[in-house]
Structure formats: C-alpha cells, structure tokens
Amino acid sequence: MSALRGEKPQNEFFVVRILCLTVLLSSFAQAPRTFGQEQTGGSVQVALPPQQHPHSEAVAPLQDLLSEAEQNNPQIQAARQGWQSAKQIPSQVSTLPDPQFNLQQVNVGSPRPFAGYTNSDFAYIGLGVSQDFxxxxxxxxxxEIAKREADLVQQQYESVRRSILAEVKSAYFQLAYLAKTLGILESDGQLLQQVEKAADGRYRSGMGTQQDLLxxxxQQTKLLREIAMHHLEVGKRQAQLKQLLNRAQDSPDIEPTGLVETPLVQTYADLLAAAxxxxxxxxxxxxxxxxxxxxxxxxxxxxxxDFNVQYMWQRTDPTQFxxxxxxxxxVRVPIYRGRKxxxxxxxxxxxQSRARSELQAQSQQVASELRAQYVIAQQTSEVLKIHREGLAPQARAEFQAGLATYQSNKQDFQALLTAFLDVLHLDEEYWQNVAEYETAIARLEQITGLSLR
Known part of the structure; x- marks a missing residue:
C-alpha cells in the first residue's frame, strides 16, 4: 500500500509535466524535422517549419531585405551623401580665384567723398580689376587631388554598404537557424516523450527505477529552458535586423526563408583575383x-x-586731362623655401611612402581574411556532408535501437538518454554549421564583391 501511495503522486506529477510540455510545444505548430533535402539546382534546400510570432508577416526573402537595407539604412545613406558631397569639390579647387574689383576716388583739400575736380588738379576717380593666377x-x-579624394570617399561608401549588407545576411541566417532549431526541439521533444514513456513503463512494472523517470x-525541463533561450535570442536578432533595415522596433517580425547550403564553385585563386x-x-x-x-x-x-595682373582706369578733370x-x-616669390x-x-x-606601405599591409590583410573565410566554408561544407551522410542517420538509428532495447529491459536508461542527447545535439549542430557556412559565404561576397548565391 505504501508503494502505491508513493506511485500515485509521482504519476500525477508525470502527467502534469507531459501536459505542460505538450501545450508549450504545440504552440509552435511546426512540422516534424527530417534530414530529407529538396534539391534545387546545386543547393540543398531545407524548408523551415512555420513559426508563430506576436507580429508575424509573410516570409521575407533575403534579397528583398538587402534591397531595403541599401535604400533605408542610415549609415549607407550617410556614406552615400558624403560621396555626393565630395564630388562637388574638384571644380571648386581647380577654378581661378575670384577677381577683385576696385573703386578709387582721391580728393585734395576736402574730406568729402566725390567732391569733384575743382579743389585740385590731382583729384581723380579710378576703376580697376585684379586677378590672381x-x-x-x-x-x-x-x-586631380580632389578627384582622388572623392574616389576615396566613394570606396568608403562601398565599404560601409558591403559591411551593412553582410550584417543583414548574418542576422538573417541566425534567424533562420533559430527557426530551424525550434522545430528540432519540438520534434526531438517527441522522441523524449517516447523515452519518458518507456521509463515510466519500466518503473510501473518494477523493472526500472524512479531515478530513470526523474x-x-x-531533460524535458531542460528542453523547455532551451526553447525559452531560443526565443530570447530570436528577439535579439529581430531587433538587430530591424535596426539595420531602419524599421520601427514594434513593426511586424521578420520571418526568414529556409537555410540554403550554397555551393562554392570558385577557387581561392578566383576569389583573390576578384578581391x-x-x-x-x-x-x-x-x-x-x-x-x-x-x-x-x-x-x-x-x-x-604665382602671379597677379591688375588693370586700372583713372579719370581726372576731363576739361584739362x-x-x-x-x-x-x-609676382609672389617663394623666398622662404627652406622653411616652407x-x-x-x-x-x-x-x-606617399606611407600610402604604399598601407597598400601592402591591406593586401596582406585581405588575402589573409579571404583565405580564412574560404577555409571555413570548405571545411564546414565537408562537416555538413558528414552530418547528412553519417552522423545524423547513425545517431537516429542508435537511438531507435536503444529505445527498443530499453523497452525490452536489455539496456540501462543512461545509455538511452545519451543516445537521445546525441540526436538532439547533432541536429542542432548541423543547422548551426549551415548558418556558419552561409555567414562565411556572405563574408566572401563582402571581400570580393562577387555574388556567390
């Protein structure tokens, strides 16, 4: 009887936990995750499960957001306006100085301006113009110097534009990754329910321990915590993306399309030549x-x-002169050459020497960064292939076999739980690698100016 009394509260606690998890996970309304891919050209297209946001809107393609950022981002606008401003300088500095016009009037014996010629034969009126050359x-x-300066500002604008677009891509890929992993948590949560049911069945039959059930x-509670942390990260990424697009923070949330593993066909030499x-x-x-x-x-x-030319007309008493x-x-003679x-x-x-050294340093930096991102893309692509063709199906097969073995009382619970965690972590790691791969491709696009997707 004491065993039955201890079992009833435990069963009620189990039922409550299952109901809470089911209600929370059902709010995502996501399709179960599989590792099946749709081939689209040379890319591996994975459809993201739909999510519900407080202010959701239609799925936003990445290209639309990039165009919006180019038009609306204040940093890009400021850099563009700075370039337009710099283009107005060359004509100003390459034009002659404005001429100077002079009016002279000389009286003798009278302080009154324009007293006339009656006071003295030396009184006169003069008009003149002078020009510096x-x-x-x-x-x-x-x-030419101002034109090169304008070209510098143009390249600074291009650098800002590419940097902002790369940030948009990175935030977008992170949103897509978070959306996908939320779907993974929902579908793998269903696997965990199978584990919990198996543990409960063994506990009821007296073949398992209460520790297995607990x-x-x-693990169910940890799953709920991870879901909550994912939603927190989604909120941060939404805020970042809206800032880059110059949208109001209370505007509808942005829903990304599926993550695409973009094939990289260019060699490092091709990318370096473009850069x-x-x-x-x-x-x-x-x-x-x-x-x-x-x-x-x-x-x-x-x-x-430098030179100066001046022409003057003077009129004295027209009746006499x-x-x-x-x-x-x-001539303005530069006589202080040693000091000036x-x-x-x-x-x-x-x-000039410093500029040449800076070009060499910048060339090395670009080549190094390009190489690093190229290696990241290449190695991550290989890791993704290993995930798809080996790790993912093997981990899932191990879990299913372990679940069947555990249900038949031939395996301990810890081995089954480890197999489940392998499935969960490998699923999340796969999509994190996809996001990192796409971010590396975006960085390569930023460095080279090529469109790789």
Whole structure:
C-alpha cells in the first residue's frame, strides 16, 4: 500500500509535466524535422517549419531585405551623401580665384567723398580689376587631388554598404537557424516523450527505477529552458535586423526563408583575383597612393611663383586731362623655401611612402581574411556532408535501437538518454554549421564583391 501511495503522486506529477510540455510545444505548430533535402539546382534546400510570432508577416526573402537595407539604412545613406558631397569639390579647387574689383576716388583739400575736380588738379576717380593666377599646373593638380579624394570617399561608401549588407545576411541566417532549431526541439521533444514513456513503463512494472523517470522529466525541463533561450535570442536578432533595415522596433517580425547550403564553385585563386580588383579597402589604398603622388607634384609646383595682373582706369578733370590707363603685373616669390616649400615636399614624399606601405599591409590583410573565410566554408561544407551522410542517420538509428532495447529491459536508461542527447545535439549542430557556412559565404561576397548565391 505504501508503494502505491508513493506511485500515485509521482504519476500525477508525470502527467502534469507531459501536459505542460505538450501545450508549450504545440504552440509552435511546426512540422516534424527530417534530414530529407529538396534539391534545387546545386543547393540543398531545407524548408523551415512555420513559426508563430506576436507580429508575424509573410516570409521575407533575403534579397528583398538587402534591397531595403541599401535604400533605408542610415549609415549607407550617410556614406552615400558624403560621396555626393565630395564630388562637388574638384571644380571648386581647380577654378581661378575670384577677381577683385576696385573703386578709387582721391580728393585734395576736402574730406568729402566725390567732391569733384575743382579743389585740385590731382583729384581723380579710378576703376580697376585684379586677378590672381597660380603657377601653370597648380589648379589642375588641385582638381586631380580632389578627384582622388572623392574616389576615396566613394570606396568608403562601398565599404560601409558591403559591411551593412553582410550584417543583414548574418542576422538573417541566425534567424533562420533559430527557426530551424525550434522545430528540432519540438520534434526531438517527441522522441523524449517516447523515452519518458518507456521509463515510466519500466518503473510501473518494477523493472526500472524512479531515478530513470526523474532524469527523463529533468531533460524535458531542460528542453523547455532551451526553447525559452531560443526565443530570447530570436528577439535579439529581430531587433538587430530591424535596426539595420531602419524599421520601427514594434513593426511586424521578420520571418526568414529556409537555410540554403550554397555551393562554392570558385577557387581561392578566383576569389583573390576578384578581391584585388573589387575590394573597396584595396581600391581605397590604391587611390591614396595616386592622391599622394599628385600631392608630391603639387609640392614641387609650390617652388614656383604665382602671379597677379591688375588693370586700372583713372579719370581726372576731363576739361584739362585725358584718362589714365594702367596695367600692372605682380609676382609672389617663394623666398622662404627652406622653411616652407622644402618641408612641404618632404611631408608629401613621406605620406606617399606611407600610402604604399598601407597598400601592402591591406593586401596582406585581405588575402589573409579571404583565405580564412574560404577555409571555413570548405571545411564546414565537408562537416555538413558528414552530418547528412553519417552522423545524423547513425545517431537516429542508435537511438531507435536503444529505445527498443530499453523497452525490452536489455539496456540501462543512461545509455538511452545519451543516445537521445546525441540526436538532439547533432541536429542542432548541423543547422548551426549551415548558418556558419552561409555567414562565411556572405563574408566572401563582402571581400570580393562577387555574388556567390
């Protein structure tokens, strides 16, 4: 009788736990996960189970979100506007200085302006204009330098654009991964229910222990905790993606499409060749060298003088004298070369050398980052193949065999629970690797400027 009294509360506790788990998991309304794939071209397409969000909307393709980010992201807009601003500078600095117009009036013996010519024969009115002329070639060089500066700003804009789009892709892939793993937790939760039922059956028949049943129930609770943590991470990724798209945080949530294992057909040499031509950081470093070379030429031009031309018309008493016409020519001579022009030239040459060194450093950095992401993509692709063709089916077969053996009292519970955890962890690890693989592909796209998907 005491054994029966101890069993009844335990059974009621078991039923309550099962009901709680069923209610929570059914809220996801997701189709059971399998490792079957749909072949779409060269890609492995895996459909994501539908999820219910507080503010859900239609599935958003990645390409639509990328276009939206290009149009609406404030960082991209600011960089684009900075480029448009820089393009207005070359014409300003390559144009002659504005001319200066002069009006002169001279009286003798009278402080009143324009007193006339009656007070003195030396009274006159004069009109003149003067124009500064930099040494030939200086304005052209200044315009070329400003053009290179605008090209630098353009490459900075391109770098910002690619960086933001890579962040959008990363957040999107993480959302897709979380959506898929929520489906995995739901379907693998059904496997755990089978384990718990088997433990309960053995406990009722006296062949198992209460510890086995409690361990199964503990694993159910851990599963609920993992689901809650996944929803927390989904909220963070939704907030990040909405920020990148410049959407209001209370706008409908973004539902990703399925994760796609994009085939990488390009070799490292192909990707490196594309990066050397299209990478904005390398292009920016190259433009900096061109700019500094022009700056050296301009510093050499500063050793030569600038000029000024002035033309003046003067009128005295028209009844006695004819008008005067005066043309003057001035030269600004750089006589402080040792303290001004020579240090300026040395500075420009040092900046030119620094720009060349920075290009070499940037080339090494791009090649290194490209190699790292290429290796990640290649190795992760091999791991995914091992998962699909070996680990996943083997783990599931081991679990099913272990469950049957446990139900026939030929295996201990710990071995069965370990087999279940292997299935759960391998399923989650598979989709995490898919997300990491796609993130590496996105990084390769950012570095090379190629569209790889």
């Amino acid at each position: 930099p040494y030939p070639g200086k304005l052209r060089l200044k315009g 361990q199964a129930q503990l 050397q031509v299209q990478n904005p950081e390398l292009a920016s470093a190259q433009k900096m060298i061109e700019k500094q070379s022009l700056q050296v030429n301009l510093a050499r031009k500063d050793f030569y003088p 004819r008008a005067y016409y005066m043309l003057s020519f001035g 022009q020579r240090p300026e030239l040395a500075q420009a040459e040092a900046e």
